[in-house]
Amino acid sequence: MRNTGRVKIIDVASAAGVSVTTVSHVITGRRQVAPATRARVEDVIRRLGYQVDATARGLRTQRTTTLALLVPDITNPFNTEVAAGMQEVALAHGYLTVVCEAPMNGPLLSEVLQQLTARRVDGIVLGRYGATRRDLDRVTATGTRLVRFGRRLSEGPGDVVRADETEGARTLVEHLVRSRGCRRVGFIGGAPGIEPGGERYAGYRQALLDAGLEVPEDLVAWTDFTREGGRTGAARLLSADVPPQALVCANDLIAIGALDIARERGLRVPHDLAITGYDDIDAASLVSPALTTVFNPGRDMGRAAARLLLERLEDGEEGAAREVILAQRLVARESA
Amino acid sequence: MRNTGRVKIIDVASAAGVSVTTVSHVITGRRQVAPATRARVEDVIRRLGYQVDATARGLRTQRTTTLALLVPDITNPFNTEVAAGMQEVALAHGYLTVVCEAPMNGPLLSEVLQQLTARRVDGIVLGRYGATRRDLDRVTATGTRLVRFGRRLSEGPGDVVRADETEGARTLVEHLVRSRGCRRVGFIGGAPGIEPGGERYAGYRQALLDAGLEVPEDLVAWTDFTREGGRTGAARLLSADVPPQALVCANDLIAIGALDIARERGLRVPHDLAITGYDDIDAASLVSPALTTVFNPGRDMGRAAARLLLERLEDGEEGAAREVILAQRLVARESA
């Protein structure tokens, strides 16, 4: 009973009284077809509801017109923004974007990567991953185009798209110093080794130095990227001999934890203590006071990644690996 | 230069000194192969990095071992939970799950749906959509299996998975009445026509009636599913002659708006006014006080949907259309 209904190119050819060659050409538009013939074929296609079988076409053309986004956590809004951006440009070029999830660590990443290359997707955008060099090389060995997020060009094959984290953090601190006149500015980071904490910290230091301020080493705390981490870090920094006027937090969750502590201690934000987040997750604008933060342009990153892929796929771009760096945007709200 | 590296089954066959038939059988395991031969072939496969071309296999077998989830808004955490749930069960059966986005309205939905059937995905899970009957029929006409979310069985082809919204709302109100002793319980809904507002409202009424309370018509407000809507609705209901002791909000954003108003008026939550949300978005637990709400089991719904698909695909299930209804879970936090 299944598949009975599926109409194929031969069906429309015979219904229209032409060869499959001609039907194929009216579909692809790659060859002139007499207007009358074309009209007849198009009519039959419509009537029969014919749809080309992408599986057969793909086998023949070695192209699937499909782009894949692979991310560690499909639940992360940043990743879904990226997907939306890719979809936007891909669809305009007749490509479909599919998104897949594979855990950050373990063999499942290789597994899913292979599932994707086996299906012959034309290009893969790989989120922030600890993918091994071997995994990456295996992808490009199949001829599949690759764009990576976040890491440097030199670390592997494929083009790279990343956000300018250091500059984003710099802007934030500059806002604190210039617009709010803060001079004692603390920093609460996640684990020091884990990106993008390091870059954000670098931007924080840079901005302070640029403003002729020194980095207050007693006001730097490393915890982790959670609300609880924010509570711990803020509690510690607020008991410094000379307490901070502002707290730069390495992500929004940490900032929300810092907000908790400020509330518990009766500190008015931003009057007594300015607090900034990072990432602009949904909760950043829903919390009270709303968080001043930095927005990671996920959508633009998705667009850029899709363009990079499409240039190699469609325009025959065969040049050297490229890196696209996107600026992050300050979102000034109530907390600073 | 492209594709040069791609090794095919014929390459491993000749390298191993056997026929492609045999190579195929060691891969699929569908026929006995002499241990020595098998070992030799497996060794060559590993050495050459051979990977079957899913495009060719799909053409031959009429199967792609791929499931698709199509959602209106890939950015919605509920949808991404569904994806994660599908992925979980699909992967265990050797299927890959891909998620695609298509806008709620307009021709793009049909377009993407056709892209998916053209690629011969084996099954599609369709999120809450205003898909036309025509779109749905076109999917099943190609033999692609379909699972829909939220709507009733009778409204179209395919199996259905949905959450028990009415029961979820009932549980919530019961909690308010029993555990907190509220008697004047208001309701702030989104637009009355838009699901799942109606079902949640029905559950609210039902619970009140069950508790021997009457539905306070002066304490029901319809606005929209936003924080701003929550502000408007709460402001109106709080100026009733006999103000409410609790506000049941049709989603979390509305509840966050209600929280704003309570704060502005110096009302302590939940002491002076209990407030409940719905959906349990991330912000629900990040806001202060944390929201008591109802959790929509997106992950379980994804699992259920994938199982339904797999039963038809793998177990030859050809029976009547089925509907799976999942319970929602009360998440009691601070706001009520």
Next chain:
DNA sequence: CTGAAAGCGCTTACAG
């Protein structure tokens, strides 16, 4: 225990 060959549904040189 293994192989030769047909065929899945297309596209595209090649030919007229």
Next chain:
DNA sequence: CTGAAAGCGCTTACAG
């Protein structure tokens, strides 16, 4: 302006 036929890379009856 159009068609006959080869071939994309597999799987699977059929045969031995």
